[in-house]
Amino acid sequence: MAQNELPMNLRDDNVSEETKTLISSLPREQDSQGKLCKFQGCWYYYNTLQAVINFQTNFKPQDTDIILASFPKSGTTWLKALSVAILERYKQPTDDHPIHPLLSDNPHGIVPFFEIDMYLKTSTPDLTKFSTSSPRLFSTHMPLHTVKEGLKDSPCKVVYLCRNVKDALISRWYFRCKYQKSEVARSNLESMFESFCSGVSFYGLFWDHALSYWRGSLENPKHVLFLKYEELKTEPCVQVKKLAEFLGCPFTKEEEESGLVIKILELCSIRNLSGLDVNKTGKTWMNVDYNSYFRKGEVGDWKNLLTPEMENKIDMIIEKLKGSDFKF
Template identity: 55%
Template sequence: MDASQEPHLPNYMKDDKVSQETKKLISSLPAAKDFMGYGLYNYKGCWYYPNTLQAVLDVQKHFRPRSTDIILASLPKGGTTWLKSLAFAVVNREKYRENPQLHPLLSQNPHDLVPFLEIELYTKNQIPDLSNFPSPVIFSTHMHLNTLHEATTKSSSSPCKIVYVCRGIKDTFVSGWHYRNMLHRTNMSQDAFELMFDAYCKGILLYGPYWEHVSSYWKGSLEDKENVLFMKYEDIIMEPSVQVKRLAEFLNCSFTKEEEESGSVEEILKLCSLSNLSNLEVNKKGTTRIGIDSNVFFRKGEVGDWKNHLTPQMAKTFDEIVEYRLRGSGLIFQ
């Protein structure tokens, strides 16, 4: 399928920002088609669309984070929007304590407050000007930790903080299915659903395989606890207050006893809740800077919604693959 001719295709899936050097590289890479027929290319074990690969290469070449920067990482549909909201609210809570009605999350989409490195900043410009961002800057990425490290370890400053959120593969897959339907403004067939399922099982998806992505951050968090935090979407659902306080402590902005007693944690959770964010006008009708309708990023957010979409055999297959791929790592999904 010709990506340049698809009117609703986001820039990161296209192939119009690719340099001649990268085109030459792409021609030498293992190639595959996603479930809709768009070309994916495997670079150092990860799958990318052409524009995304170009941006990733530019991030690695030019991005040098400061020690005060924060990078939020995830797989697509793995809890990205919620993590952005929570991290932004936690880090900036002092600024809006006196005037909560002016909080940016009430008037801007979380993806516009926390820009994607490769999907937004380095897709628009090979060397974007990041000097005007206030400190601490919070960035977001879907890159594999090993890929990200090619940029962060070249920085002259001490390491920045990296927070990773992961979600069980079954819910990540189902959320991704709905996202693609909304993105392409279509109602895809059961055949397409099964094609996407097969692609996930083979690991052929943007930034995939799933298990390689998850395990890279899991290992990173074990090896460098000070700078890499691993969070599970399901844990945030089950113990929101505990996990938000854990996030704040990792980012060196722990809640004080007074804040906890005054309900600061609960206020942040209420502000960042799916029910609150999804009902804001900006998230119902707005369009993000990356050209995607804001409402595409808000659906159910439930744990276990996969039961409404996957057959028992599909669920079993996913469980067996992930258990096999992560065996011995210590990382377990229920």
Template identity: 65%
Template structure:
């Protein structure tokens, strides 16, 4: 594939001289698609993403009311963004009809809640953040928490982390990568991703370090970091969305619950509804078609693609890496 045709996260056309010098000193590898990754502060990044991480670390000024939605890629990011937007928009008494001005009806969740390292700080350490000022700034990230700790150390801003079973995450990442690169979903690519997942040398990996950075912080600072599971959101959405609202400091009132606001938000943010909206069937962001952010969203779908041996190996690795943390799958 022509480098100019690659998605922006895979290109290395925005790298500064200083970053190139840093990269030359870092451990690096080439993935199965021929893309270069380097390891910075214990995490693997594509070069363009690393530039965004560095820009963020040197330039971001947190506000006390900021909300940062964090996740490992393909772990429920789009859904968490939609739910957060809907929760914070509900004070405007939206009707949720097609003629409503609700932002989710007119923009993809990734456009409303931009990624710090891939959108906001992609090209500069001092972007104009004025448009994010009201009522609360909402950002997302795939960075592990330790990559943000120094920048956020004096801030009481809210961080929500959503995690997903690694086997479903792996399969979802395979489908997404093939869709973005417009290539066939071959077993060879899946097996290569599987090996990278298992040895930790994958984009934003190691997966277990990512998980643990947020898990430990959620135990130490529960008012600052909320740890959520994709599977629990699927199994008990009403309970989980109320938990999310309380964490943001805007719990549902008894009147809201009785008038069906919780169910309206869950319906608006459902995969069925979001994927059917025209804005999510057309258009793109960062060279990724909006429609590619929506697939099955099922729990356990990975069993249809991974061999029993692959599943067992992942289970054993996760059991070993999470041992003693209190976090289980």
């Protein structure tokens, strides 16, 4: 594949000379997609590292900002949709925005990523479109310690959604095959599995990533909320109300009695979102089809695809989480 046909985060362009010098001093590896380097304990493609540095250097946080964080393929689209729906319930339609945002754009179009969207394209993205929005919503897959450097001690809130690593792996495999338009082959899963277990893959070790936010939520629960994908599935109303309260806009008794929580869950369901025209035909700025973000959204689908040996290997690695009081 030609260099200019690669997604921007996989290319080597837009990397400054200063960052190239930094990269030369970092641990480097390569996966099936491209060259990786390890920065602040996390693995990034070169352009994504440049975006991380751009974010840390240039982002000017507001105290009311909300950052939605996750490890890749851990329910990010759902978290974005729920957060938008919760916050937008106060707003009335206007001439400029006559319909609900989720009916006219994909959650990833509404809530951009710092490092694989905004700061990947430029070191100084135009944030004026967010200037009339309070709170502003952004997202990231960076670990918490890296995010904090860009937040510059701002008291803004961070929500982290964690998903069982085995389901996240399977979802990541299908997503990569779909956006690369490659065969959903067993060999691709096995290769990704090995990289996943070694930690030498985009964003690195899942358990380190999850623990950064888990510990952050214990140390500062007013500013870091840790949610579990599986609990969102089993007790959605409870978790959505918890999310709304954390975001500073709890549901009133009247709203609950009117069924608003259920309506938000229905609006943000994978069945509803995947059926919207915008998500059937739209694309991200990196030319990834919006429909790539919707598959099954199930818990435990990994049982149909991982071998017992793969399951055991992951279980042994996740032993590292013991002693942290964190469990799936």
